[in-house]
Amino acid sequence: MSLRVLIAVTHLLGAGHLTRAAALARAFAEAGHDTILVSGGGPALLPPLGRARLVQLPPVRTVGTDFRTLLDEEGVPVTEARMAARRDLLLETLRTFRPQAVMTELFPFGRRVLAPEFDALLEAARALAPRPLVAASVRDILVVPSKPERVEEAHGRLERFYDAVLVHGDPRLVPLEASWPVGERLRAMMYPTGYVDEGGEVAPAGRRDGIVVSGGSSASGLPLYRAALEAAGDIADRPWRILVGRGLPEAEMEALRRAAPAHATVERARPDFRALLAGAELSVSQAGYNTCVDLLRTGVRAVLVPFEAGRETEQRLRAERLQALGRAILVPEAGLSAGTLGDAIRRSLEGPPPPLLELSLDGARRSVAIVERLARAASAAIHRRLDWSPLDRALARAKDRGRSVRFWWRDDDAVAATPSLDRLLALAGRFGAGIALACIPARIEPSLAERLESEERAFALVHGFRHANHAPEGEKKAEFGAHRPPDAMAQEAGQALEQARRLLGARLLPVFVPPWNRIAPGLIPHLPRLGYRVLSTFRDRSSRSTPEGLAIVNTHVDPIDWRGTRSLADPEGLVRTLADAVERRMAGRADPDEPVGFLTHHLVHDEKVWTFCENLLVYLSRNDAIFAPVVEVLPDESRIAANR
Template sequence: MRVLIAVTHLLGAGHLTRAAALARAFALAGHKATLVSGGRPGPLGDCERAKFVQLPSVHIVGTDFKTLLNEAEEPVEEAHLAERRALLLDQLRITRPDVLITELFPFGRRVLADEFTALLHEARRMRPRPLILSSIRDILVAPTRQDRIREAHDRLARCYDAVLVHGDPQLIPLGASWPLDEETKSLLRYTGYVDEDPAPLDRHPRTGIVVSGGSSAASLPLYRAALEAARGISDRSWRILVGRGIGEADFRSLQTDAPAHATVERARTDFRALLARAEVSVSQAGYNTVVDVLRAGVRPVLVPFEAGNETEQRLRAETLKALDLAEIVSEADLSPERLIAAIAQALSRAPTGTPPVSLDGARGSVAITERLLRKTSALHRAIDWSRLDEALARAEDRGCPIGFWWRDDDAVAHTPKLDRLLNLADRYEVGIGLAAIPEAVQQSLADRLQGHETAYALVHGWSHANHAPLDEKKAEFGTHRPVATMEIEAADGLQKARACLGERLLPVFVPPWNRIAPELLPLLPGLGYQAVSTFRDRDRHRNVNDLVQINTHLDPIDWHGTRSVADSNALVAQLAGAVERRIDGAADPDEPIGLLTHHLVHDEPIWFFCEQMLDHLLRRKVRFLQIPRLFRNKSRIMVEL
């Protein structure tokens, strides 16, 4: 696999550390990994087997996540951000990845949303499209605004194939920190915790106390409190490891203030080995630090970072304390006295040993990604598109342009399945006509379609009630009732649908079960309808004045058998046949080929076939016509039925 990982760490280096561990794991498994970092350069360990690309960096100070700074500590300008985007997209084109992984986005990094969405847009346009994954830690900080949560979920459904959650649900499920809807839940793949260095540790007699604070400047109060606490616990050696986020002046001040039995030095590459020999670890509760502590089996005292309403570290610390794996000192209550008390409590207990938590998340991420890509590739290869390809090539040779459009029936309300349908349409940038049942339509459908530029509602009969005898095919507007009765219902359907859906409704009549009495057709324009849509090639030799007819021609559901997806070879043959009829003149070449779906009854095989069909058609560069273009083009009002 060619794997591209995009990460930007803004404060500490934890996000970069985890992303680098993933890149190493992919490379060690024999894949070509490229890591693109947009944060400050930092130590990456052994990344020789993976390609590393540094973008012009951005970072923040404190908890001001809205103000991005450049290397000169100045607010970034648009030219700086534009250069980053251009270089990132260049790497996408150069790498042509089989797998694209965005670290934290869309759950976070809203300040860089333009950059990430540009990357996703270009990736989705690639043929073949890469598998797109989001990579997140075990605990997230959810926005307080519900619209931002919905925005993240919408981006996931529209752009992503899965979410790699680098945690263990037996310890902390993602739902403990982030509200999940059903569609987002279906995307989650727990990998286990990502340990940047899974090598076994030598066990030594444990002595002394190790204090660490990550790579940001936010840990300075912890270092100062630890030095004072060291004066109160003088019978143990202390080693205080200061991250690079602490300036040189503060670092020198800490060294000067240290008592004789406390060593103050910069963070070391053998940190894990130091923990394995320590009696107690004092640290914040960041992801990587906690993984180090759990792997080393040292008794931790955690001082979770909570400034700026951060909740991630507090939740992680409380989870470990509830399992009797840690002591906690609140950041707000941090003092030498409280730190001494917590260390004394930790010293009174035996080391924790390795807890029953999955710490093999890097290799787990590789294995999950391999399975996802194999499944996608295998299913794609299982569909033989050759007959369709031959028909499309023949159409091109004959100068017969083939258009496609998409209709979905039975919409009534905003549901997770409707979201999935619209997000699929958005992913492939195709329009869709939603045949909505007027009697059952709800305001939530109108709200969902508001502002959606490519999805329009059509009028799906009146109540979708069958009036045909038991021994005949189902129909609501067939030949089984008085025309006058059906005329009233068709008029009521347009009126009620328009009152609810407003400008998102087009006056297009879609009879349920695609059957309509011939006597009703001439009456539709007088009721306000401009078009009708059923299921078959339209007849060029029967005219209905002022009425467009644009039909559908392929329904992937096996209605009379499994009610799952029909045989893929038969479906491809139907598509190819529709193309061939237009080439040979057996069907009207001006009528686009219509795809018909029913989102409310789709199972996974149906969803998969629809996505693969869209993907293949667009790779063949076929035209998908937008819905208003089909039904509002005045020059085509007099199309033959």
């Protein structure tokens, strides 16, 4: 089951939150899911996202630990207009993408300053039909608000909007309870994933040498860099490499370079950081999530100086847990100096090698598996609300008789690439379903051909010429009904095929679909000489002979209540109609070789119609009866003509 997954993240200080969210986006995309990462923080250097897409909101950031004051790129407090633009783009992405799974990074456990836009996203997601699975994506350690009511506020949002909380850590190192109050309701929603490892495996060097110092991507590592350079003056028997985050201003960077002794190199952070650690004798760093994963992966000795300003407790707790397990030596930020840092470095170098910890580091893969499982369960729950037993019985009888029932899908009135068409094609693509788009030649826009180029299982049919009604007032609508001379209509039908071929090229099949499914009998004999090989309307095809060279492949079930609400017809009745179409073929009351056709009109679907279409696709996929590509349900001669 392929999913559409939306991950929303805003990093305000360092880039760790974005790095982890990007790793998840890549993992979902690599697993075959259509994935969008919405980032609300500043642009950052990331490995390629692969098939995942990035939507960048107007960025915001903070300075230091003042997370209540949001700034723009120029360091100016953000305006209401910027926040409104962020919210509008976020909601527009949700509406057009229509995800089946939404993940919010850190929220509602943090990012309270951005609560209005996250709440708007969650409300809009809850209003979708079907409602997507909603999960919070959090690291192993959280920061508890100083006010108890803030915790209750977070738990209230979990109750109202969320289905799951993915905890990207391993309880054997630190359980979520160590940093956040976990009650029964939250515990039932929690899914430990293991640590999300951004890098790959790195083979350790034959000989470890040197000290690598790193301080994260923000400017918060400056005190560590300064203390490390001082300590390097006293520990001169090894090479030092100080990797400086890109958030540190260039003036400060140059000052560090000038202060560096000859055996110490100061440079910007590098993409091969993990490889450097794998070959180093010792790492000196803060205790951020991604850095600690790198330490665990490479097995390097570690001295940790956790970031603790502004009531930040996350890194201190992680460093304490690693120290308790013999994996690192901790130097509190408040006591950081060249002396304390140098002493910790010497103790680490002189001590025994650090033990290998048996911790789960495949959090990205496991996160994908958890969301897939929960989404399947949610889809099944929606599906079970309909009584499918009439169709169950009909398909079972067909199977007992050794008969194969084929289904195909035709959608009418396509003229351009639109959000509705995107949704239709995405829905078909998720289930590997074929779809035939009956396109109106005189109204086709260039965007339609561009949109269909990459859709291997979608083909175009000729839907009349202008979709214009020529029936007299009071009669049923028809463009090619018995109201005009057959020769005049034949000329239009031939012009329609030529124009559609010119605009759509190889994606067009020589199939004529008369608007309103009505066609004058006198026009039908003209179709083969015009180049058409198939006629498609709405009824069981008749056993009466058709002109040589012309086949009939019709549709039989339309989910829209055209004469009433113009929304979804009775869903139980639609299931019975599908079952009856199958039964007629088994009983000889209809041509047993004609596939059962499902007819939709994507431009006028409301949420009820979309939901039924999705439920039907779920049902068919579970019964090995998915909509076949239209070229597979056409007669052989028509397929050959389609490929010319």
